Amino acid sequence: MSDSSLANGQLMSDSSLANGQLMSDSVRAGSMDTVERAANTPDQLQPFAELGMTDAEYKRVREILGRRPTSAELAIYSVMWSEHCSYKSSRVHLKQFGDKKPDTDVLLVGMGENAGVVDVGDGWAVTFKIESHNHPSYVEPYQGAATGVGGIVRDILTMGARPVAVMDSLRFGRLHSPDTARVLPGVVAGIGGYGNCLGLPNIGGEVYFDECYTGNPLVNALCVGVMRTDGIKLAKADGPGNHVVLFGARTGGDGIGGASVLASATFEHEGEAKRPSVQVGDPFAEKVLIECCLEIFAADLVVGIQDLGAAGLSCATTELAAAGTGGMEIDLDLAPLRDPTLVPEEILMSESQERMMAVVAPDRLDRFLAVCAKWDVTATVIGTVTDVTPDQEARGGRLRMRWHGETIVDIPPRTAAHEGPVYQRPIERPLEQDALTEHDGSTLPRPHDSAGLRTTLLQMIASPNLADRSWITDQYDRFVLGNTVLAQPEDAGMIRLDDSTNRGIALSVDGNGRYTALDPYSGAQLALAEAFRNVATSGARPLAVTNCLNFGSPEDPAVMWQFSEAVRGLADGCQQLGIPVTGGNVSFYNQTGSTAILPTVVIGVLGVIDDVRRRTRQGFRTDGASIYLLGETREEFGGSEWAHVAHDYLGGRPPVVDLAREQRLAELLIAASNEEVLDSAHDLAEGGLAQSLVEACLRTNAGARITLPAVHDPFIELFAESTARAVVSVPRIHEQRFGELCATHDVAFTRIGEIDLLATTLDFQGLFTIALRELRDAWSSVLAHRFE
Amino acid sequence: MRVGVVTFPGSLDDRDAARAVRAAGADAVALWHADPALHDVDAVVLPGGFSYGDYLRAGAIARFAPVMESVIGAAHDGLPVLGICNGFQVLCEAHLLPGALQRNAARRFVCTEQRLRIENAATAWTSEYTQGQEIVIPIKNMDGFYVAAERTLDELEAEGRVVARYLDGNPNGSYRDIAGVCNAAGNVVGLMPHPEHAIDELTGPGRDGLGFFLSRVGVAA
Amino acid sequence: MSRVVVDVVLKPEILDPQGQAIVGALGRLGIHGVRDVRQGKHFELDVDDSLDDETVTKLADTLLANPVIENFTIRRG
Amino acid sequence: MSRVVVDVVLKPEILDPQGQAIVGALGRLGIHGVRDVRQGKHFELDVDDSLDDETVTKLADTLLANPVIENFTIRRG
Numbered sequence A: 001m002s003d004s005s006l007a008n009g010q011l012m013s014d015s016s017l018a019n020g021q022l023m024s025d026s027v028r029a030g031s032m033d034t035v036e037r038a039a040n041t042p043d044q045l046q047p048f049a050e051l052g053m054t055d056a057e058y059k060r061v062r063e064i065l066g067r068r069p070t071s072a073e074l075a076i077y078s079v080m081w082s083e084h085c086s087y088k089s090s091r092v093h094l095k096q097f098g099d100k101k102p103d104t105d106v107l108l109v110g111m112g113e114n115a116g117v118v119d120v121g122d123g124w125a126v127t128f129k130i131e132s133h134n135h136p137s138y139v140e141p142y143q144g145a146a147t148g149v150g151g152i153v154r155d156i157l158t159m160g161a162r163p164v165a166v167m168d169s170l171r172f173g174r175l176h177s178p179d180t181a182r183v184l185p186g187v188v189a190g191i192g193g194y195g196n197c198l199g200l201p202n203i204g205g206e207v208y209f210d211e212c213y214t215g216n217p218l219v220n221a222l223c224v225g226v227m228r229t230d231g232i233k234l235a236k237a238d239g240p241g242n243h244v245v246l247f248g249a250r251t252g253g254d255g256i257g258g259a260s261v262l263a264s265a266t267f268e269h270e271g272e273a274k275r276p277s278v279q280v281g282d283p284f285a286e287k288v289l290i291e292c293c294l295e296i297f298a299a300d301l302v303v304g305i306q307d308l309g310a311a312g313l314s315c316a317t318t319e320l321a322a323a324g325t326g327g328m329e330i331d332l333d334l335a336p337l338r339d340p341t342l343v344p345e346e347i348l349m350s351e352s353q354e355r356m357m358a359v360v361a362p363d364r365l366d367r368f369l370a371v372c373a374k375w376d377v378t379a380t381v382i383g384t385v386t387d388v389t390p391d392q393e394a395r396g397g398r399l400r401m402r403w404h405g406e407t408i409v410d411i412p413p414r415t416a417a418h419e420g421p422v423y424q425r426p427i428e429r430p431l432e433q434d435a436l437t438e439h440d441g442s443t444l445p446r447p448h449d450s451a452g453l454r455t456t457l458l459q460m461i462a463s464p465n466l467a468d469r470s471w472i473t474d475q476y477d478r479f480v481l482g483n484t485v486l487a488q489p490e491d492a493g494m495i496r497l498d499d500s501t502n503r504g505i506a507l508s509v510d511g512n513g514r515y516t517a518l519d520p521y522s523g524a525q526l527a528l529a530e531a532f533r534n535v536a537t538s539g540a541r542p543l544a545v546t547n548c549l550n551f552g553s554p555e556d557p558a559v560m561w562q563f564s565e566a567v568r569g570l571a572d573g574c575q576q577l578g579i580p581v582t583g584g585n586v587s588f589y590n591q592t593g594s595t596a597i598l599p600t601v602v603i604g605v606l607g608v609i610d611d612v613r614r615r616t617r618q619g620f621r622t623d624g625a626s627i628y629l630l631g632e633t634r635e636e637f638g639g640s641e642w643a644h645v646a647h648d649y650l651g652g653r654p655p656v657v658d659l660a661r662e663q664r665l666a667e668l669l670i671a672a673s674n675e676e677v678l679d680s681a682h683d684l685a686e687g688g689l690a691q692s693l694v695e696a697c698l699r700t701n702a703g704a705r706i707t708l709p710a711v712h713d714p715f716i717e718l719f720a721e722s723t724a725r726a727v728v729s730v731p732r733i734h735e736q737r738f739g740e741l742c743a744t745h746d747v748a749f750t751r752i753g754e755i756d757l758l759a760t761t762l763d764f765q766g767l768f769t770i771a772l773r774e775l776r777d778a779w780s781s782v783l784a785h786r787f788e
Numbered sequence B: 001m002r003v004g005v006v007t008f009p010g011s012l013d014d015r016d017a018a019r020a021v022r023a024a025g026a027d028a029v030a031l032w033h034a035d036p037a038l039h040d041v042d043a044v045v046l047p048g049g050f051s052y053g054d055y056l057r058a059g060a061i062a063r064f065a066p067v068m069e070s071v072i073g074a075a076h077d078g079l080p081v082l083g084i085c086n087g088f089q090v091l092c093e094a095h096l097l098p099g100a101l102q103r104n105a106a107r108r109f110v111c112t113e114q115r116l117r118i119e120n121a122a123t124a125w126t127s128e129y130t131q132g133q134e135i136v137i138p139i140k141n142m143d144g145f146y147v148a149a150e151r152t153l154d155e156l157e158a159e160g161r162v163v164a165r166y167l168d169g170n171p172n173g174s175y176r177d178i179a180g181v182c183n184a185a186g187n188v189v190g191l192m193p194h195p196e197h198a199i200d201e202l203t204g205p206g207r208d209g210l211g212f213f214l215s216r217v218g219v220a221a
Numbered sequence C, D: 001m002s003r004v005v006v007d008v009v010l011k012p013e014i015l016d017p018q019g020q021a022i023v024g025a026l027g028r029l030g031i032h033g034v035r036d037v038r039q040g041k042h043f044e045l046d047v048d049d050s051l052d053d054e055t056v057t058k059l060a061d062t063l064l065a066n067p068v069i070e071n072f073t074i075r076r077g
């Protein structure tokens, strides 16, 4: 390397440093907006609109405080009352999950906490939740997806649980669009990069491709955690005199786009300070934070705990205080900063990752700090829980924050955390909806001879939504922690909770935006039904539900109609199935220009299994076992994968939902697992019977001979997407018992063939035969070819 | 038989390695990175994971942990040491084993069930296997691409120090399909795939991995 | 043929966990006096003499660096 | 306080898949005239002025680079 080039490089890196140089503290401190000043300058203009607040919302803040807010207070209210934190557009609808909650005694903690907690028996409690990180994953796919995983894992940790697995539900534009080539590899690497480094097995998920997600991919991450029922932790600041401790990563200027408006408005910035538009995750910091927290929980060293996610310190302080005594005092100067130039508004809004806040009794503080020191985790007492007077209590508590000796925040925390605005947004079923549902595509040309069916089958299994996912899932560690009993490509993921009893849990996440677009009410139920079915297929009993609702703008009445219908469908469905919603997440504003994505309801169902050794697997294993189709097939192609693949068509009605049938099918699958009469089971979903048979063969490389039922023509039998169906294989010796079980549970069963382990083909008798190798070539290379 | 399992900040498969040690009938002893004491163990496992995040180079920082000073010293005196995945990387960084592990050739994390051939069944950790035995155990890594100078590779081959080799495809690009190597004395073994995740049918591809841990127990018996 | 070197560094405001991990290790190594470390990427390109600056910049901007979070510098040797 | 830059590159005899992947991508981007790319690491250290060259070299040699497969260069600013 030549010397001249060195000098050059030196120069340039120095100048880039200068870039980051920010204005000095003193300039800022001089014009600090204190409570006192706010009281004396009632007419000072404030940039509430830039922060996304309406006139009315701003006015309400002024009423609550009896003066104008300081800029720090405005920062807090603006983030706490944002759609993301306050659920102001969705709340009136989400209420149904509580109102229609089925009678169940499995819920230990319901909606509203960081995540719901479910009793799974033997003293074990499980907490799980799914959350979106859509927009950040579009801006910077790797970091966006990575920090999405990081955030949901902290939510689970906060409940007192050890996170034990993650799942990911992904949506991208068309497989061959350039946008997908940019976004998908980064998203997958980010989910893997973060989850693998935390040592959490990835046990399942889904990936769909559709035009509508171009420019607006969906990244929904789920985490599940486990604890003893007596180890549940809550986000509340109780006990006046207790310490408020901030621990984990230092606070930087991450994700404070909004705050810079405030800072510049209040502080007459010379130049716009550089604040990162992208949050970078540090999975190592999170891994030690997890171990540190678990050690803290085990020693019972906290009164309450809260993770710092969206809205960072604003959220953690107001929510902890709101759920506790209502009183808290914080000295913001004490917060450890990564960037010393941050002003209070920025510190309050920062979304820096890998941070937690705990409430710690004075007599436990030393031990708390010692555990943090052991794990090299920075921990700082930044405040105290205080008592409130009855008068303050009536107004919503009292949270005060100081900065450089001045009071800059003095608000009733409950008004920020619990009493945000609630909107009944206009709802209107769009006129286009009729056009969309009118034509079910029954006139679309179908293959009508064996050769045509064969070609269609190969085309289907090689289509983006049905092809092998292993190019993606092989980037995820599924073995770590040594308790993964089932993972992709099985119908559900399954985790052993306890090596001594073999008790375990199963999880599946599912959703289909096309179905939901055609009929949001049944679309939501179809997603629920599929996840429910997948869990039961593994042999586990479904217990509880989490959901992530990805929609366009709530200000669009058509979108709000989709949303309200979907929520109603989900709440009704959960009531009928008897499994409560424990929590979830709403992501609005998923749209490019004014075009919203397909309404995408992603449902996670959690189930329990008392002995994971009796899990039912997907692949055909026993030579000569009979193959049965469970359930009934109808001519249902509305929103189907076939219409999408063969004709790029979306229209008609989605498959009929029949939750009573789903329940009977589930009971059958659970009973059959209990009695260990099944060789394999695989549910039917997108792509119909053909897809499930191909997957069951390829999973174990087993051949099969199939005689299709003659109820409908072979095309319908192969590709229809009727619900409440599954393919199972049953060893001959168990066939009689299996038949009895089907009769008991009132589930239609049709013998459609048998497994032939020596055969190297999937043979549809009288129609066509395809070599397993040809199936595998078609199915398995699609994603690899695209992304390598 | 006491087998120590080291936990570095960022270790992930430490609990699993301890479970495998117990499944083989030995006592698993937790060793902590900051504690130089080896607590009278008869062997040490450096488990998989991303010690210190592995941001710089896998294993580069863990090598300097206080416990490693003791491990390095004891290894020179013949203490059996098995480095799995990140442990292998640490052993290379610590110069207990030759070569280094780089980012996978495909530049992606890879997690799959991998077929291997045991090329040397005479090391401290492979005596339960037969020479040439084929086994299937999981592999999962980001930096598993084994590299070394040609001369070093030739030496390793000549001295029979390639302990295991990938079959049916090379998951990470490793030179000469190398999945594991040992030191000249055969007491220190580094292995990229994870035998601790193949100790039963329920949570892994089978029981093929147990042999690594049984090899130690067999010696004591 | 000539040599072009491109150094890619995280923007100063972006968190650098890699650099932080190194800083953390220094103490244990007994090395003091290093205040901060930032880790980036370093590329050495062998290019035809005819390759113009514009192309090199495009290359750095689209392939070598991620402009959302990184800055780069180019040196021709 | 002063700036030290350490660049770490793979030894020429070690295969560099990352560099190769970039070369492969160039064609697809329509960029021609790049013969070879090698990817390494770039470290920017803020150090006390008192930190001597020997310590910096030790740091690079033991921590920042793995001398089994990598070479490094140090520049003080």
Ligand SMILES: Nc1ncnc2c1ncn2[C@@H]1O[C@H](COP(=O)(O)OP(=O)(O)O)[C@@H](O)[C@H]1O
Pocket: A167, A168, A169, A170, A202, A203, A204, A205, A206, A207, A469, A472, A473, A487, A488, A489, A490, A491, A492, A509, A510, A534, A683, A685, A686
């Ligand atoms: N993004 C992903 N992450 C992890 N696993 C995935 C992902 N996408 C799909 N999978 C897994 O691949 C398999 C096939 O997915 P899918 O066809 O959606 O299953 P199903 O139709 O049974 O829900 C399942 O085991 C699923 O969990």
Ligand SMILES: [Mg+2]
Pocket: A206, A509, A510, A511, A530, A685
């Ligand atoms: Mg699905």
